[in-house]
């Protein structure tokens with residue numbers, strides 16, 4: 042279970058970066074809360090999965106990689122996508138299926154990618170990004186770019202065959218990949234403890250001859266960030282891949298339709314008390330790294346940007362029928 | 373069914389390409405030549421697959437390449453088809469141009485998610501961003517006694533999926549020209565080779581810039597009485613059958629070699645059908661749900677239908693798993709004798 046003890050003060054991270062990480066967590070929270078609200082109002086045409094509750098696990102990891110590094114993501118990709126600083130207007134428009142969306146309204150929430158920024162995309166197939174991640178890493182290795190790939194997936198995805206094949210191949214080829222399992226304890230309704238016979242998936246790393254790392258409190262932004270700084274260095278130095286797992290929790294249902302019968306309100310409420318944003322906020326305030334006004338202002342601005350994205354999306358045109366017949370093949 | 377054991381001709385006549393100097397070589401050597409030329413031309417091209425290195429590939433289609441290009445670019449992999457295909461796609465999305473030696477086409481079944489759900493749809497789902505330039509080279513078909521799990525021609529699975537190109541050449545020259553184009557193409561290409569035809573020989577242009585565009589059928593024989601549409605392994609038999617019925621029965625057969633199934637050269641098919649008014653479709657894959665069924669439907673829906681003065685006939689592999697016994701195996705796909713019989717059946721209807 043996640044720890045709630047205090048994070049010790051860390052002075053080596055510039056204030057600007059701390060506040061930026063805070064902002065990104067606020068963006069994820071505000072964006073997904075907004076989408077959730079719109080889903081309830083029937084304003085979202087399709088399926089979405091929310092990252093609320095998992096903000097620190099996403100932002101802490103992605104804050105440790107550099108420009109030019111790549112990620113692959115999964116169906117629950119909003120957190121990583123926002124942490125990779127996608128244009129929120131386009132992302133919201135995509136979720137609403139508009140022509141101005143990231144994918145011109147043809148991909149939706151599960152296929153948002155941002156290739157220019159190194160995001161190789163969310164993925165509707167559980168485990169679908171793993172092969173892509175090792176291939177992207179092979180490109181970095183063969184072209185000697187010095188860049189690395191972060192492959193993000195859930196706890197449930199570790200039971201896909203592709204997990205075994207890609208970890209093994211990445212290991213024997215010493216590919217620069219961080220395999221990152223975000224363990225939110227469930228795959229839809231199935232508790233991970235019922236579908237693996239070990240305690241945690243990171244323990245599988247030894248089967249591939251690679252290091253396995255564990256972030257017990259994935260809601261502690263700095264714990265996640267510090268671990269990833271270490272792993273990014275290790276992988277960038279050419280030591281081959283690592284497998285890392287962080288514990289966190291999704292506050293909402295699996296996707297837009299989930300009656301939530303498999304977990305108790307008490308369990309959800311307990312986790313809400315371990316709110317990653319509140320935790321980081323308290324850390325910043327207690328250590329006088331930021332003032333309440335500063336943090337409130339960041340959140341206010343974030344909400345404004347999200348509101349702006351809704352306005353942008355609402356006012357955007359629907360895609361033309363012809364556009365459905367475009368982009369099938371590359372020229 | 374008439375079970376006749378077929379002795380296929382050793383070599384189909386080479387196509388009417390005029391690209392300067394040619395050399396007599398096998399399909400296998402044409403493949404090695406095509407890949408090697410492309411790897412010399414573009415450092416982003418590389419080959420990966422099981423035992424492609426020192427072993428030279430299950431069918432010898434990369435013999436000698438390790439020596440020239442080294443282990444990085446002639447990349448042996450673990451026996452992990454899922455990881456191989458996924459890795460190829462990720463590498464392709466980020467700037468490399470992988471060629472995957474799938475070996476027996478049957479193994480592509482383990483790659484289906486990556487090809488069908490990822491490679492085929494990535495660009496579309498991303499709203500026209502990104503591309504997946506990769507070639508999956510597959511040894512298809514029966515004919516070497518490898519039984520049901522090593523003898524399939526699965527092209528129809530892929531023509532069914534928007535976003536994938538499918539190529540199935542039937543002569544050494546076409547293999548070279550089309551493989552090179554497939555490697556240069558910015559999309560995912562399923563490239564069928566026929567394990568029974570790796571030793572088939574023909575004249576092949578040696579020019580490293582010799583390429584054949586995808587999506588262009590080739591009229592391998594011009595004729596006026598009957599159109600036979602085919603591709604891949606069956607081309608050799610169709611040509612032999614066409615030549616024999618001309619000789620023995622004076623029937624003039626037009627042989628339309630599709631070469632590429634996706635994109636499909638509909639124009640070439642329809643033009644020929646309109647000209648002859650009779651059409652036979654031949655492939656070695658199972659009949660039910662096979663690609664020639666699609667061609668039949670396309671003809672039936674088109675204005676060429678009005679020019680037909682007979683039924684559209686199909687001659688395809690039987691709807692059975694490929695048996696091991698050599699006589700049974702051979703009887704499960706169209707033979708020259710049966711192709712001739714069908715051609716004559718169409719002509720008699722006149």
Ligand SMILES: Cc1ncc(C[n+]2csc(CCOP(=O)(O)OP(=O)(O)O)c2C)c(N)n1
Nearest residue numbers: 117165166167195196197198225227228229
């Ligand atoms: C190959 C495949 N199988 C099943 C599904 C249906 N599915 C979508 S998400 C999901 C649960 C995934 O759990 P996990 O990897 O833990 O991610 P989480 O949703 O918890 O973030 C399942 C089973 C799918 N999309 N793809």
Ligand SMILES: [Mg+2]
Nearest residue numbers: 195196227228
């Ligand atoms: Mg999960």
